[in-house]
Amino acid sequence: MAKKRVVSTTINGNQTEFLCEPRQTLLEVLRDTLNLTGAKEGCSNGNCGACTVLVDGRPVDSCLVLAVEIEGADLETIEGVACSEALHPVQQCYLENAALQCGICTPGFIMSTKALLDENSSPSEDDIRFYLAGNLCRCTGYDKIVRAVQDSAELMASNGIDGVQIDR
Amino acid sequence: MATADVDTAQTNGNGKYKVIGTRPIRHDGVDKVTGRALYGADVKLSGMLHAAMLRSPHAHANIKSIDTSKAEALPGVRAVVTNADLPEVGDRIAELGEGAVNLRHLSCNVLAGPKVLYKGHAIAAVAAENIHIAKEAVGLIDVEYELLPPVLDVREAMEDSAPILNDDVRTDTMGELGNTPTNIAAHFRYEKGDIEKGFAEAKVVVEREFDTATVHQGYIEPHNATALWNKDGHITVWTSTQGTFSVRQQVAELVNVPLSKVKVIPMEIGGGFGGKISVYLQPVAALLSKKSGQAVKLIMDRSAVFEATGPTPGSYIRVKMGVDAGGKITAAEAYLAYEAGGYPGSPINPGCMCIFACYDVPNGKIDGFDVCVNKPRTNAYRAPGATNAAFAAETVIDEICDELGICPVEFRLNNASKEGTRRVDGVEYPVIGMADTVEAIKSSAHWQSNLEGPNRGRGVASGFWFNCGLKSAATATVNADGSVSLIEGSTDIGGSRASLAMQLAETLGIAAEDVNPAVVDTDSVGYTDVTGGSRVTFATGIAAYEAGMDIRRQMIARAAEIWDVDADQVRYEDGTIIGPESSYTFKELAELVIKTGDPVTGRGASSAANQGGAFGTHCVDVEVDPDLGKVKILRYTIAQDCGTAIHPSYVEGQMQGGAVQGIGWALNEEYFYGDDGSMHNASYLDYRIPTCYDVPMIETIIVEVPDPEHPFGVRGVGEVPIVPPPAAIANAINNAIGVQMTELPMSPPRVVHEILKKNS
Numbered sequence: 001m002a003k004k005r006v007v008s009t010t011i012n013g014n015q016t017e018f019l020c021e022p023r024q025t026l027l028e029v030l031r032d033t034l035n036l037t038g039a040k041e042g043c044s045n046g047n048c049g050a051c052t053v054l055v056d057g058r059p060v061d062s063c064l065v066l067a068v069e070i071e072g073a074d075l076e077t078i079e080g081v082a083c084s085e086a087l088h089p090v091q092q093c094y095l096e097n098a099a100l101q102c103g104i105c106t107p108g109f110i111m112s113t114k115a116l117l118d119e120n121s122s123p124s125e126d127d128i129r130f131y132l133a134g135n136l137c138r139c140t141g142y143d144k145i146v147r148a149v150q151d152s153a154e155l156m157a158s159n160g161i162d163g164v165q166i167d168r
Numbered sequence: 169m170a171t172a173d174v175d176t177a178q179t180n181g182n183g184k185y186k187v188i189g190t191r192p193i194r195h196d197g198v199d200k201v202t203g204r205a206l207y208g209a210d211v212k213l214s215g216m217l218h219a220a221m222l223r224s225p226h227a228h229a230n231i232k233s234i235d236t237s238k239a240e241a242l243p244g245v246r247a248v249v250t251n252a253d254l255p256e257v258g259d260r261i262a263e264l265g266e267g268a269v270n271l272r273h274l275s276c277n278v279l280a281g282p283k284v285l286y287k288g289h290a291i292a293a294v295a296a297e298n299i300h301i302a303k304e305a306v307g308l309i310d311v312e313y314e315l316l317p318p319v320l321d322v323r324e325a326m327e328d329s330a331p332i333l334n335d336d337v338r339t340d341t342m343g344e345l346g347n348t349p350t351n352i353a354a355h356f357r358y359e360k361g362d363i364e365k366g367f368a369e370a371k372v373v374v375e376r377e378f379d380t381a382t383v384h385q386g387y388i389e390p391h392n393a394t395a396l397w398n399k400d401g402h403i404t405v406w407t408s409t410q411g412t413f414s415v416r417q418q419v420a421e422l423v424n425v426p427l428s429k430v431k432v433i434p435m436e437i438g439g440g441f442g443g444k445i446s447v448y449l450q451p452v453a454a455l456l457s458k459k460s461g462q463a464v465k466l467i468m469d470r471s472a473v474f475e476a477t478g479p480t481p482g483s484y485i486r487v488k489m490g491v492d493a494g495g496k497i498t499a500a501e502a503y504l505a506y507e508a509g510g511y512p513g514s515p516i517n518p519g520c521m522c523i524f525a526c527y528d529v530p531n532g533k534i535d536g537f538d539v540c541v542n543k544p545r546t547n548a549y550r551a552p553g554a555t556n557a558a559f560a561a562e563t564v565i566d567e568i569c570d571e572l573g574i575c576p577v578e579f580r581l582n583n584a585s586k587e588g589t590r591r592v593d594g595v596e597y598p599v600i601g602m603a604d605t606v607e608a609i610k611s612s613a614h615w616q617s618n619l620e621g622p623n624r625g626r627g628v629a630s631g632f633w634f635n636c637g638l639k640s641a642a643t644a645t646v647n648a649d650g651s652v653s654l655i656e657g658s659t660d661i662g663g664s665r666a667s668l669a670m671q672l673a674e675t676l677g678i679a680a681e682d683v684n685p686a687v688v689d690t691d692s693v694g695y696t697d698v699t700g701g702s703r704v705t706f707a708t709g710i711a712a713y714e715a716g717m718d719i720r721r722q723m724i725a726r727a728a729e730i731w732d733v734d735a736d737q738v739r740y741e742d743g744t745i746i747g748p749e750s751s752y753t754f755k756e757l758a759e760l761v762i763k764t765g766d767p768v769t770g771r772g773a774s775s776a777a778n779q780g781g782a783f784g785t786h787c788v789d790v791e792v793d794p795d796l797g798k799v800k801i802l803r804y805t806i807a808q809d810c811g812t813a814i815h816p817s818y819v820e821g822q823m824q825g826g827a828v829q830g831i832g833w834a835l836n837e838e839y840f841y842g843d844d845g846s847m848h849n850a851s852y853l854d855y856r857i858p859t860c861y862d863v864p865m866i867e868t869i870i871v872e873v874p875d876p877e878h879p880f881g882v883r884g885v886g887e888v889p890i891v892p893p894p895a896a897i898a899n900a901i902n903n904a905i906g907v908q909m910t911e912l913p914m915s916p917p918r919v920v921h922e923i924l925k926k927n928s
Contacts, residue, residue, distance in 0.1 A: 021300075023300065031209075031210075035212075036203075037203070037206070037209075037210040038202070038203020038204070039203070040207065040209070040388075040389070040438070041209060041390070041467075042388040042389065042390065042438075042470065042852075043470040043851065043852050044469060044470060045470070045851060045852075045853070047470075047851060047852035047853045048388055048470075048852050050388055077203070078202065078203035079202070079203050079204075081202070082201075082202050087198065087201065087202070091198075091201040091202065094201050095193050095194070095197040095198070095201055096193065097817070098191070098194070098663070098815075098817035098818055098820075098821055100197075100200055100201070101439075101661070101662035101663060101818070101821055101822075101825060102387070102388075102389070102436075102437060102438050102439045102440075102661055102662060103196075103200035103201075103205055103436065103438070104207060104387075104388045104389040104436075104438025104439060105388050105438075106200050106201055107201075107203045110201060125865075128860075129860045129861045130861055132859075132860050132861075133859040133860055133861040134859075135860075136388060136852060136857060136859065137388070137860075138385075138386045138387055138388055138439050138441070138825070138829070138857060139439055139662055139821070139825045140821055140824060140825050140828075141821075141824035141825045141826075141827060141828030141829075141863065141866050142824075142828065142858075142859075142860035142863060143820075143824045143865050143866045144817070144820075144821055144824070145860065146860060146865070147865075
């Protein structure tokens with residue numbers, strides 16, 4: 001077995017170093033080494049999008065990236081989306097629209113939604129459906145997810161990315 | 169002490185509720201949008217080992233020998249198990265709440281022996297220090313197989329010359345067992361009236377044959393189990409499941425320990441749709457833990473999920489229906505053969521009971537066959553058996569409507585089952601909303617709109633699902649701040665914490681946010697059947713309601729004690745406890761509870777109540793590409809009788825999600841098999857469930873015909889929306905291009921094939 005390597009990266013704004021084997025995927029290291037289990041494993045071959053994280057702002061399937069590849073990268077996971085006091089507008093809109101049922105795909109969808117809205121602040125329904133086609137949901141039929149993304153775009157247009165306090 | 173007036177809580181009727189019908193944020197919502205919710209794969213325990221599974225590369229073979237010595241010798245490996253480690257469970261049948269199972273078949277499905285019956289069948293498992301070592305060790309296990317010919321098609325498997333999968337299977341014909349080994353595990357028959365007389369009265373008789381492919385539930389979270397077999401003989405299992413008590417029973421039976429030695433802790437569940445009731449990994453993880461002395465985590469990979477769990481049966485169906493000049497059904501006959509997979513147990517019986525359930529059929533005959541083939545042992549999938557059947561019956565109806573020149577919506581209204589209608593299988597309906605759903609479609613903006621353009625068509629279809637009651641328990645404790653903790657055992661697969669908390673809140677006259685629902689382990693709540701059969705919001709809802717009524721009684725008694733009056737002088741109204749001279753709000757009395765006596769804990773349960781059944785009618789517009797055979801869904805509307813919608817957003821979500829699963833089943837999902845019985849598309853990319861780019865918004869019309877069996881009129885909503893889509897889409901395709909599809913999925917090659925056939 002190859003020796004472990006040290007990888008330096010920024011995760012959710014924090015400078016982080018970790019040890020990993022060269023064969024370990026980013027998803028495995030996030031979940032098993034760094035205790036960031038919000039990224040989910042649905043297929044391990046990039047088909048389902050449940051493990052989506054943002055690497056330098058781009059959505060990637062963390063099951064398809066080796067952990068050693070993110071040396072020097074800026075990584076954002078679902079754990080870093082809400083600020084300490086409040087939810088991100090995207091999270092809030094997913095909740096208000098009941099855009100989740102079982103919730104296993106939700107972290108991946110929220111990361112992809114965030115990336116979409118960073119690229120295109122007022123996407124059409126077709127833009128949304130095309131962009132999110134790499135994230136699979138088997139529960140909702142996507143209707144309420146698309147509406148959540150539309151609402152997120154509106155909320156962010158009026159409020160920016162200021163968090164929303166949730167009364168729960 | 170006199171019992172007070174507590175039986176006048178809200179009854180049926182819309183617009184009279186304060187909490188029911190509103191759309192609060194679900195209680196587990198923040199955890200699920202922040203990544204904090206813990207699912208089965210997120211379990212971490214001290215010293216936990218990781219396990220991997222060896223699976224059969226063959227679809228049908230005798231296992232001559234298994235040599236695990238090289239795997240055991242690999243550094244880092246702690247335990248290896250095979251079928252030899254499972255105790256002999258004998259030929260017993262275990263009742264698992266929603267269906268019975270032959271324990272020997274279940275045991276052999278968990279770890280194969282002496283045969284493998286499908287590719288992917290589990291053979292051995294290895295626990296090691298990490299998953300990489302476990303996987304490496306799996307590759308070191310030597311298995312000697314004697315290959316046998318596989319049989320994959322249901323009709324071939326029924327022939328006398330077919331290879332026999334299980335030498336202990338005899339045909340069960342309504343309780344009578346056959347004498348010789350066979351793949352036909354059961355034959356059901358239902359008859360009503362005089363079928364020949366009925367067909368003689370018909371003006372039009374149409375008979376058609378249908379084939380539907382094997383499809384999978386497709387939940388995004390793979391199966392998982394973590395188990396600790398402790399030194400005191402107690403087994404703890406952390407798993408995502410639709411039924412903790414069902415897992416407890418299956419594990420206890422399969423590893424042969426008393427029920428009391430097994431505790432199942434429910435993790436959040438990432439989808440199930442019927443596929444996460446049967447155990448696969450839980451007993452194996454327990455055995456590995458026993459052998460290694462450490463906790464063991466076992467997670468399935470996606471290809472194993474496709475190859476070795478689920479699916480729902482492929483089927484062959486023949487339907488013959490006669491209709492008189494007035495558009496009334498005079499007779500209906502069906503023959504259904506469902507693939508059970510490796511072991512008996514397809515949903516053939518519900519398929520038989522559902523096939524004509526939407527209509528008043530005066531003369532009927534239904535034959536159904538449960539048939540073993542070399543595919544994974546089938547499991548429930550959302551209204552199991554009903555979708556296949558509806559595809560056949562509902563498309564025959566449209567062909568008859570075409571011949572008679574009758575509007576398909578009017579036909580359905582004219583023949584709709586209603587209160588008092590007797591199904592072919594003998595059941596007489598209570599209050600149901602079948603006709604109401606057709607009326608709702610008839611008056612919908614969608615049906616009223618014009619559809620224009622070439623190769624475009626509109627179709628409708630209806631569907632039925634029983635829904636069930638079964639057993640649930642709940643307790644609820646009043647906290648000093650006026651909140652209430654609700655303890656229940658129904659694993660929350662799509663928002664049921666919210667729907668149960670809302671029913672308790674409505675009962676007590678408090679806010680949904682003031683109830684804290686918790687789904688707890690098998691040692692911490694009363695027996696609760698599976699999250700299935702569209703039963704949770706109904707039956708666990710009754711348990712929550714009863715727990716609330718129990719709290720009301722106790723709060724009345726407590727207030728009477730404080731005021732020193734008889735309890736019958738105190739009443740509970742809209743969250744206020746009212747005495748002869750003064751009153752308390754719920755919150756005020758809650759604060760006094762601890763100071764004045766025993767804590768107040770309400771108890772509720774449900775077992776006797778059963779549901780009246782759910783109906784839905786769907787309307788769809790499609791556009792067919794005549795060159796490519798691709799079918800695009802342009803518009804989709806669902807009308808469904810939901811009894812009383814507790815949380816309308818999650819009711820709509822069930823309708824939309826079910827319909828999109830049905831759209832996938834209709835248009836592209838199927839297991840592709842090679843002649844050797846290997847599945848060629850065991851990945852999401854190749855199996856291809858619908859993505860959000862494949863479907864439009866799904867319009868929903870909630871019809872409310874309250875079920876009198878439930879205090880608030882709830883009907884289960886989860887399952888029936890998957891039933892109509894394939895038939896509705898087939899009818900729309902026929903309307904668009906004049907081609908009647910009789911095979912599922914109606915994938916581009918099949919549609920093109922039918923177009924070419926028609927044109928030649």
